[in-house]
Amino acid sequence: MATLFHGVGAALTPFSASNKLLLPSPKSESRGAIFLHRSDARVNHAFNLKPATPNQDLFIPNAVATKRETSTKSGHELLLFEALREGLEEEMERDPRVCVMGEDVGHYGGSYKVTKGLAEKYGDLRVLDTPIAENSFTGMGIGAAMTGLRPIVEGMNMGFLLLAFNQISNNCGMLHYTSGGQFTIPIVIRGPGGVGRQLGAEHSQRLESYFQSIPGIQMVACSTPYNAKGLMKAAIRSENPVILFEHVLLYNLKERIPDEEYVLSLEEAEMVRPGEHVTILTYSRMRYHVMQAAKTLVNKGYDPEVIDIRSLKPFDLYTIGCSVKKTHRVLIVEECMRTGGIGASLTAAITENFHDYLDAPIVCLSSQDVPTPYAGTLEEWTVVQPAQIVTAVEQLCQ
Amino acid sequence: MPLSRIASQSHASNLLKPLSTALSLRRSISSDSTTPLTIETSLPFTSHKCDAPPRAVDTSASELFSFFRDMATMRRMEISADSLYKAKLIRGFCHLYDGQEAVAVGMEAAITKKDAIITAYRDHCTFVGRGGTLLEVFGELMGRTCGGSKGKGGSMHLYRKQDSFYGGHGIVGAQIPLGCGLAFAQRYSKEENVTFTMYGDGAANQGQLFEALNMAALWDLPAILVCENNHYGMGTAEWRASKSPAYYKRGDYVPGLKVDGMDVLAVKQACKFAKEHALKNGPLILEMDTYRYHGHSMSDPGSTYRTRDEISGVRQERDPIERVRKLLLAHDIASEKELKDLEKQVRKDVDDAIAKAKESPMPDPSELFTHVYVKGLGAESFGADRKEVRATLP
Numbered sequence: 001m002a003t004l005f006h007g008v009g010a011a012l013t014p015f016s017a018s019n020k021l022l023l024p025s026p027k028s029e030s031r032g033a034i035f036l037h038r039s040d041a042r043v044n045h046a047f048n049l050k051p052a053t054p055n056q057d058l059f060i061p062n063a064v065a066t067k068r069e070t071s072t073k074s075g076h077e078l079l080l081f082e083a084l085r086e087g088l089e090e091e092m093e094r095d096p097r098v099c100v101m102g103e104d105v106g107h108y109g110g111s112y113k114v115t116k117g118l119a120e121k122y123g124d125l126r127v128l129d130t131p132i133a134e135n136s137f138t139g140m141g142i143g144a145a146m147t148g149l150r151p152i153v154e155g156m157n158m159g160f161l162l163l164a165f166n167q168i169s170n171n172c173g174m175l176h177y178t179s180g181g182q183f184t185i186p187i188v189i190r191g192p193g194g195v196g197r198q199l200g201a202e203h204s205q206r207l208e209s210y211f212q213s214i215p216g217i218q219m220v221a222c223s224t225p226y227n228a229k230g231l232m233k234a235a236i237r238s239e240n241p242v243i244l245f246e247h248v249l250l251y252n253l254k255e256r257i258p259d260e261e262y263v264l265s266l267e268e269a270e271m272v273r274p275g276e277h278v279t280i281l282t283y284s285r286m287r288y289h290v291m292q293a294a295k296t297l298v299n300k301g302y303d304p305e306v307i308d309i310r311s312l313k314p315f316d317l318y319t320i321g322c323s324v325k326k327t328h329r330v331l332i333v334e335e336c337m338r339t340g341g342i343g344a345s346l347t348a349a350i351t352e353n354f355h356d357y358l359d360a361p362i363v364c365l366s367s368q369d370v371p372t373p374y375a376g377t378l379e380e381w382t383v384v385q386p387a388q389i390v391t392a393v394e395q396l397c398q
Numbered sequence: 399m400p401l402s403r404i405a406s407q408s409h410a411s412n413l414l415k416p417l418s419t420a421l422s423l424r425r426s427i428s429s430d431s432t433t434p435l436t437i438e439t440s441l442p443f444t445s446h447k448c449d450a451p452p453r454a455v456d457t458s459a460s461e462l463f464s465f466f467r468d469m470a471t472m473r474r475m476e477i478s479a480d481s482l483y484k485a486k487l488i489r490g491f492c493h494l495y496d497g498q499e500a501v502a503v504g505m506e507a508a509i510t511k512k513d514a515i516i517t518a519y520r521d522h523c524t525f526v527g528r529g530g531t532l533l534e535v536f537g538e539l540m541g542r543t544c545g546g547s548k549g550k551g552g553s554m555h556l557y558r559k560q561d562s563f564y565g566g567h568g569i570v571g572a573q574i575p576l577g578c579g580l581a582f583a584q585r586y587s588k589e590e591n592v593t594f595t596m597y598g599d600g601a602a603n604q605g606q607l608f609e610a611l612n613m614a615a616l617w618d619l620p621a622i623l624v625c626e627n628n629h630y631g632m633g634t635a636e637w638r639a640s641k642s643p644a645y646y647k648r649g650d651y652v653p654g655l656k657v658d659g660m661d662v663l664a665v666k667q668a669c670k671f672a673k674e675h676a677l678k679n680g681p682l683i684l685e686m687d688t689y690r691y692h693g694h695s696m697s698d699p700g701s702t703y704r705t706r707d708e709i710s711g712v713r714q715e716r717d718p719i720e721r722v723r724k725l726l727l728a729h730d731i732a733s734e735k736e737l738k739d740l741e742k743q744v745r746k747d748v749d750d751a752i753a754k755a756k757e758s759p760m761p762d763p764s765e766l767f768t769h770v771y772v773k774g775l776g777a778e779s780f781g782a783d784r785k786e787v788r789a790t791l792p
Contacts, residue, residue: 125585125586135605135609136575136606136609137609139575139579140575140582140610143516143564143575143576143577143579143580144583144586146564146576146580147579147584149583166572167572167575171567171572175565176769176770177551178547178552178557179559180545180547180548180549180769182559239773240771240772
């Protein structure tokens with residue numbers, strides 16, 4: 001697979017490495033005044049800012065992510081799928097009840113190499129190659145979880161898990177409730193989803209929009225090697241059923257991650273780039289489109305605050321709310337379809353909770369409500385592109 | 399031949415304590431006796447790709463007596479649930495098991511509480527067989543806090559983790575992969591226990607059954623799939639739904655056994671055989687040929703797709719409780735009067751449990767939001783009226 005985003009600086013996050021559960025740093029860097037250069041050559045003061053610095057300082061070199069000092073310069077570099085594997089392996093080492101099941105996860109090493117080498121190390125029962133029967137092997141994982149095992153069920157593509165919807169909805173999500181708390185289902189269901197490179201309609205589905213209503217489950221989406229490993233570990237350790245959404249196109253992202261063990265919080269969002277003008281909420285692959293647009297936006301004089309929401313269910317309304325209260329404008333960029341996607345729910349949640357803080361209606365950029373076409377040009381226009389993000393921010397900030 | 403004996407008064411609880419026997423001079427076997435008896439099953443077993451177990455079943459007087467007592471309790475419980483449903487104290491779906499008691503009771507006799515059972519929605523009697531109390535059943539059916547799932551599950555969601563009873567599932571066939579998962583966990587932890595995954599003749603046509611069977615056979619999981627064939631999938635007779643109603647043969651490469659499900663001793667023998675088989679050779683299918691007197695659920699009269707003669711015919715000839723009663727009388731283990739007294743006691747126990755359940759409160763509104771997640775997330779949850787009903791998920 002082509003390494004698309006090799007070394008993109010956007011991958012660094014403001015967390016400092018430690019052995020404990022990491023919390024996001026709540027403060028954002030305050031920036032100096034920014035003048036907005038409008039297309040009609042007028043210059044306006046931007047909002048809520050301190051006295052201006054000269055116009056020449058408009059170009060901010062560090063447009064992408066805030067680079068914080070990481071306490072360890074050592075760390076090691078790896079690709080996202082390797083980070084997932086590392087997290088998985090550490091948890092399997094730590095707890096003998098952790099097991100993996102899915103198609104081609106064992107001897108083949110996983111269709112995206114996430115489980116490579118694990119079957120040789122842990123044996124065929126702990127890294128189980130299942131037949132192509134999503135409904136029943138997901139059900140089997142849930143049944144095993146009822147007894148106390150901690151299975152990780154891999155869907156080769158998230159779209160295949162539609163066949164297991166009954167098991168995920170009724171048994172996985174609801175058993176803790178309908179049994180009056182007797183059974184916990186500490187299962188992790190993971191797999192790649194999202195729009196890839198011309199994979200066709202059935203293999204480009206965004207299941208987060210279908211699963212989001214299921215009560216009792218948690219959903220997280222990883223986007224960098226750092227948060228992939230942390231979220232994988234957190235998901236395995238969680239007593240609740242967790243669905244971990246990976247993305248087909250992000251598996252070859254490279255990043256340097258700490259050597260020390262770390263676990264991220266499943267319910268927290270990640271501050272990718274603090275800003276003042278507009279809050280851009282995104283997750284998974286769209287994070288990179290947003291960061292690409294952010295470069296353009298900063299050069300145009302805007303200061304977007306980019307938050308990778310990571311936790312799709314429940315939303316981290318605290319981080320999001322703090323950001324909305326600061327910027328008063330929200331743009332949501334997602335890969336789900338317009339109808340019934342994560343963006344639609346997030347729009348509703350923000351409107352309900354933070355309506356008074358909004359200066360403008362929330363803009364939600366989503367994929368088109370169409371099956372993903374095969375032709376490359378059409379596929380490109382199904383998902384949100386950076387140019388559209390730039391236009392949306394400009395319109396929002398008028 | 400009536401003899402004097404001292405009957406111990408039992409208090410309102412799940413199942414009766416056995417009547418203590420007085421000196422029985424003219425009684426050949428007392429109901430407490432554990433002297434082994436050997437009784438033949440009414441019909442031979444039919445097998446598929448395995449050797450059928452022998453028809454002669456080892457049992458004892460006390461075991462037979464306990465069969466009678468347990469089945470009578472279950473029967474009484476289901477009949478009372480029928481009345482409660484008609485009195486609108488039980489709402490929604492209520493699937494009754496009367497007629498099929500021998501399957502639940504016979505299975506319990508052959509296994510331990512470490513072996514797992516999972517079944518579908520006709521689970522009241524299986525729950526009681528696993529150790530659930532009558533109070534928990536009636537409480538759950540009426541949606542009270544004393545119920546097995548604190549009133550939040552209902553008729554189809556009775557569970558008992560400490561006795562390895564995994565429920566209680568509403569979607570037809572969905573429990574079968576779960577059952578294979580239980581067997582997988584047993585194999586994973588190397589316990590010498592088995593899982594009985596129960597389903598009906600209607601669920602026998604579900605794809606997930608065959609998927610799960612394939613996996614169980616592939617990995618030699620100690621899973622025993624028990625098809626409780628009561629010949630009707632709600633309103634559709636088995637011959638109208640299944641091309642091959644020989645459900646014990648449907649496993650193809652998996653051996654199967656057809657059992658007379660109305661004969662508690664045959665069920666016991668088959669389950670014992672199945673447990674030994676599964677621990678050595680992997681999965682097995684047991685088809686229990688049984689019958690339900692009620693309709694599919696309380697909303698189904700049960701007479702539009704079968705004749706009343708058929709129902710009363712089965713009741714006359716094959717009723718599981720009557721069969722055990724005849725055995726008890728024939729072997730002089732108990733007298734007619736004793737059995738009648740026992741049934742009266744059972745009726746009283748059931749009525750007491752119902753009365754107690756009726757006094758139990760409905761769940762507090764805050765319970766709406768408990769047990770959604772395991773530990774507190776601090777996430778807020780809203781009711782339909784988003785301005786007022788608001789809770790932090792505990």
